[in-house]
Amino acid sequence: MRTISRRKLxxxxxxxxxxxxxxxxxxxVNTISAKSTYTxxxxxxHSVINKLDMQGHADHDISTCTIKKVxxxxxxxxxxEGTSEKEILQSYVDEYGQAALRAPGTEGSGxxxxxxxxxxxxxxxIGVGYGIKKLTNKNASxxxxxxxxxxxxxMKIIEQTFEEERRRHF
Amino acid sequence: xxxxxxxxxxxxxxxxxxxxxxxxxxxxxxDRRWLExxxxxxxxxxxxxxxxxxLLFYILGTSQFQYxxxxxxxxxxxxxxxxxxxxxxxxxxxxxxxxxxxSIYAAIIVFNKKKQNSMIPYVSIILLLNMLFFYIVMVFNAxxxxxxxxxxxxxxxLNPMLQNPGMVIHPLTLYMGYVxxxxxFAYAIAALLMKKMDxxxxxxxxxxxxxxxxxxxxxxIIGGWWAYLELGWGGYWAWDPVENASFLPWLxxxxxxxxxxxxxxxxxxxxWNLSLIILSYILxxxxxxxxxxxxxxxVHAFGDSNLGTYFLxxxxxxxxxxxxxxxxxxxLIKKESKPxxxxxxxxxxxxxxxxxxxxxxxxxxxxxxYPLISxxxxxxxVNVGAPYFNKVMAPIMLALILLMAICPLIAWQKAVFxxxxxxxxxxxxxxxxxxIILVAIGVKGLYAIIGLTVTVFMFAVHLTEFWRGxxxxxxxxxxxxxxxxxxxxxxxxxxxxxxxxxIGIAIIAVxxxxxxxxxQEVMKTVNKGETFKVGHYDxxxxxxxxxxxxxxxxxxxxxxxxxKGKDDGSxxxxxxxxxxxxxxxxxxAIKSNWKEDLYVVLSSWESKDKVTFVVKINPFVSxxxxxxxxxxxxxxxxxxxxxxxxxxxxxxxxxxxQK
Numbered sequence: 001m002r003t004i005s006r007r008k009l010x011x012x013x014x015x016x017x018x019x020x021x022x023x024x025x026x027x028x029v030n031t032i033s034a035k036s037t038y039t040x041x042x043x044x045x046h047s048v049i050n051k052l053d054m055q056g057h058a059d060h061d062i063s064t065c066t067i068k069k070v071x072x073x074x075x076x077x078x079x080x081e082g083t084s085e086k087e088i089l090q091s092y093v094d095e096y097g098q099a100a101l102r103a104p105g106t107e108g109s110g111x112x113x114x115x116x117x118x119x120x121x122x123x124x125x126i127g128v129g130y131g132i133k134k135l136t137n138k139n140a141s142x143x144x145x146x147x148x149x150x151x152x153x154x155m156k157i158i159e160q161t162f163e164e165e166r167r168r169h170f
Numbered sequence: 171x172x173x174x175x176x177x178x179x180x181x182x183x184x185x186x187x188x189x190x191x192x193x194x195x196x197x198x199x200x201d202r203r204w205l206e207x208x209x210x211x212x213x214x215x216x217x218x219x220x221x222x223x224x225l226l227f228y229i230l231g232t233s234q235f236q237y238x239x240x241x242x243x244x245x246x247x248x249x250x251x252x253x254x255x256x257x258x259x260x261x262x263x264x265x266x267x268x269x270x271x272x273s274i275y276a277a278i279i280v281f282n283k284k285k286q287n288s289m290i291p292y293v294s295i296i297l298l299l300n301m302l303f304f305y306i307v308m309v310f311n312a313x314x315x316x317x318x319x320x321x322x323x324x325x326x327x328l329n330p331m332l333q334n335p336g337m338v339i340h341p342l343t344l345y346m347g348y349v350x351x352x353x354x355f356a357y358a359i360a361a362l363l364m365k366k367m368d369x370x371x372x373x374x375x376x377x378x379x380x381x382x383x384x385x386x387x388x389x390x391i392i393g394g395w396w397a398y399l400e401l402g403w404g405g406y407w408a409w410d411p412v413e414n415a416s417f418l419p420w421l422x423x424x425x426x427x428x429x430x431x432x433x434x435x436x437x438x439x440x441x442w443n444l445s446l447i448i449l450s451y452i453l454x455x456x457x458x459x460x461x462x463x464x465x466x467x468x469v470h471a472f473g474d475s476n477l478g479t480y481f482l483x484x485x486x487x488x489x490x491x492x493x494x495x496x497x498x499x500x501x502l503i504k505k506e507s508k509p510x511x512x513x514x515x516x517x518x519x520x521x522x523x524x525x526x527x528x529x530x531x532x533x534x535x536x537x538x539x540y541p542l543i544s545x546x547x548x549x550x551x552v553n554v555g556a557p558y559f560n561k562v563m564a565p566i567m568l569a570l571i572l573l574m575a576i577c578p579l580i581a582w583q584k585a586v587f588x589x590x591x592x593x594x595x596x597x598x599x600x601x602x603x604x605x606i607i608l609v610a611i612g613v614k615g616l617y618a619i620i621g622l623t624v625t626v627f628m629f630a631v632h633l634t635e636f637w638r639g640x641x642x643x644x645x646x647x648x649x650x651x652x653x654x655x656x657x658x659x660x661x662x663x664x665x666x667x668x669x670x671x672x673i674g675i676a677i678i679a680v681x682x683x684x685x686x687x688x689x690q691e692v693m694k695t696v697n698k699g700e701t702f703k704v705g706h707y708d709x710x711x712x713x714x715x716x717x718x719x720x721x722x723x724x725x726x727x728x729x730x731x732x733x734k735g736k737d738d739g740s741x742x743x744x745x746x747x748x749x750x751x752x753x754x755x756x757x758x759a760i761k762s763n764w765k766e767d768l769y770v771v772l773s774s775w776e777s778k779d780k781v782t783f784v785v786k787i788n789p790f791v792s793x794x795x796x797x798x799x800x801x802x803x804x805x806x807x808x809x810x811x812x813x814x815x816x817x818x819x820x821x822x823x824x825x826x827x828q829k
Contacts, residue, residue: 039693040693041691041692041694042694048692050557051557053553053555056553057412058555058556059401059403059405059408059556060401060403061401061402061756061771062402062403062693062755062770062771062773062784063402063745063756063772063773063784064402064745064753064754064755065775081559097550097551097554098550098551098553099551099552101552101553102553102555102556102557102558103553103554103555103558103561104540104544104552104553104554104558105552108548108550109544109548109550109552110552112540112544113536113537113540113544113552113554113558114558114562116540117529117532117533117536117537117562117566118642120529120532120533120536121529121533121566122380124525124528124529124532125525127525128521128522128524128525132510132513132518132520132521133513135438135509135510135517135521136509136510136511136512136513136518137509137510137511154378
């Protein structure tokens with residue numbers, strides 16, 4: 001069996017190590033260049049930033065609000081480090097609670113915020129439906145619908161109304 | 171000055187108490203002399219409050235820094251107009267404004283002897299209670315004439331964000347709206363106290379209500395315009411708690427203005443109308459409470475004080491009092507009224523309209539209060555910001571616009587379905603064609619396209635209604651087109667004024683939907699002479715320069731603009747550094763046309779040659795302001811003309827017809 005001399009072993013190992021280091025560097029350089037594409041104008045950046053309350057500074061002017069600037073830089077940095085939108089938002093929620101976000105979440109207390117207008121709308125709709133039903137004179141409408149023509153008295157009312165309208169309009 | 175100011179406020183309490191007592195005694199004894207004396211008291215109150223208001227203007231205008239209020243909100247460098255506008259910059263001044271406006275409104279009500287009616291003493295009592303509350307608050311808690319311990323050399327100055335023409339008009343108009351709602355509220359309670367359950371109070375207050383609504387509309391639109399120009403974030407409505415507080419009574423009064431028509435015609439919905447106007451007034455107090463309590467974070471809040479407690483107690487008192495009066499008269503209110511004759515009628519559609527407006531008010535109220543509710547009940551603080559409101563309100567507003575489109579096509583009493591479809595066909599086809607064009611030219615965003623299509627449908631319906639009316643008139647009178655249009659509107663100011671308001675809303679809707687869905691934003695750091703692109707615009711940074719104005723340092727950038735390759739002039743976004751204010755403020759540069767706004771903010775600079783800009787292209791924002799103006803024109807038309815439809819006249823016609 002052929003043996004490798006100690007010197008050759010060191011030489012090959014060194015070459016392998018250097019190649020590995022370069023390879024790693026290359027990968028890292030590639031990764032960084034791929035991730036560094038995010039800017040303040042990126043869609044992804046806006047998607048994250050628009051969801052953050054930024055301690056009540058979300059609607060401030062970026063040019064005068066120092067807190068908003070800090071958030072902008074943090075989010076951009078996190079995106080460029082490869083952190084996903086979900087992870088960034090979660091990191092703020094971990095730090096500040098649900099108050100970190102501009103809109104309530106869809107769990108627990110946040111869910112109540114979303115669901116109440118819907119419940120209100122449904123209950124109100126039922127109420128109005130009931131109200132209209134109660135206020136509507138069924139006989140009049142049924143009769144009209146069945147005969148599909150207006151009774152004589154109603155025709156007179158309408159004619160008078162038309163006459164009144166005509167006088168008002170013209 | 172100090173003495174006169176304070177005497178005026180104390181006299182306010184004394185005269186309010188006297189006038190209240192005189193009204194009550196006069197009503198109890200049925201003695202006209204007491205009532206006349208109370209009337210004189212109200213006129214005196216207007217005089218006394220005017221003196222207090224004039225004094226505050228005077229000490230603000232002449233920079234008398236020995237007064238805390240003057241020192242807190244003005245300084246000697248401030249232009250006179252902003253010195254005077256500081257009247258409503260703080261708590262004490264804005265309370266005096268409330269009281270001043272209310273005293274003038276009350277004086278107008280009691281002044282005109284021709285319009286004297288038995289309701290006036292009751293109305294006076296309610297308005298006097300309001301004024302008494304405000305005088306007490308001013309004397310004991312927020313006195314605009316309070317002196318400083320040591321006279322400062324100069325005042326703190328006005329917040330730079332408030333140094334805008336919007337500051338002069340926006341708060342004033344909103345207060346005129348808020349205070350104006352006290353009048354229909356007072357009439358409603360008076361009607362209940364007198365057990366007069368007919369629609370008289372509605373007829374007497376129609377113009378007051380419409381005026382209050384007009385000012386609320388104006389206040390909200392000017393507020394949006396101000397935010398857009400002054401706050402530098404590129405938006406006009408942030409769903410801030412205090413913005414919401416002014417939007418809430420607007421929604422409920424809008425519902426009221428529609429539902430009163432049913433009471434006028436049919437004598438129906440009495441309880442509902444009373445509830446709506448009571449709710450609107452309570453919401454206006456709620457808005458005032460919200461600004462002063464500090465319970466919710468807001469850019470509009472006046473900061474810490476215990477004024478919130480005063481307002482909470484007063485609001486609770488007025489609410490419980492109103493509920494008590496309604497409850498004790500409920501059987502009377504429920505008196506027989508003419509029923510709706512068909513499900514498919516304008517009456518039903520108005521009920522639906524009321525439902526949607528109240529649902530919108532509920533959603534806004536819920537969203538505004540939820541952070542507080544959540545923290546109180548669950549201990550978890552959550553924010554309910556613009557993304558929440560945009561999602562919740564979008565379908566509600568869409569439904570409202572759709573209903574606005576359908577409503578004019580539905581006849582009173584009983585609509586005929588075939589006719590409805592026939593009338594709807596042309597506007598509907600127009601809207602569908604519009605949607606197809608949008609898709610064909612590559613416009614993206616399904617929800618925005620749906621929203622715009624529904625808005626176009628509503629717009630087309632209203633134009634068609636005008637067209638039909640004009641054609642009918644021309645056929646009957648042989649008038650020219652313009653004359654027929656003017657005469658048609660003049661003879662039916664309520665209806666067509668309302669239609670013009672709807673058209674204004676459609677135009678605003680186009681602006682809101684487009685600017686929300688298709689806004690572009692770019693943040694760019696550029697070197698001197700460098701050009702960057704935003705949409706179809708090319709912006710070239712020419713130079714950064716400095717100047718001085720009113721003792722304030724101004725840094726501005728010069729930018730040349732080309733649009734689609736053609737020269738489009740230049741703009742100068744600025745940053746102002748105030749001598750008396752720690753934070754600089756941004757002066758946005760806007761190049762506006764009918765289609766879009768180019769909105770440029772000078773963000774920061776590394777050197778004179780390297781500057782960062784935030785540039786936005788906001789489509790159709792100018793439509794929002796134009797729509798607002800159209801709404802105001804429509805409201806003015808409805809306000810200046812148009813008698814209320816007498817339910818008695820309708821009844822007599824119907825009785826005549828049935829003989």
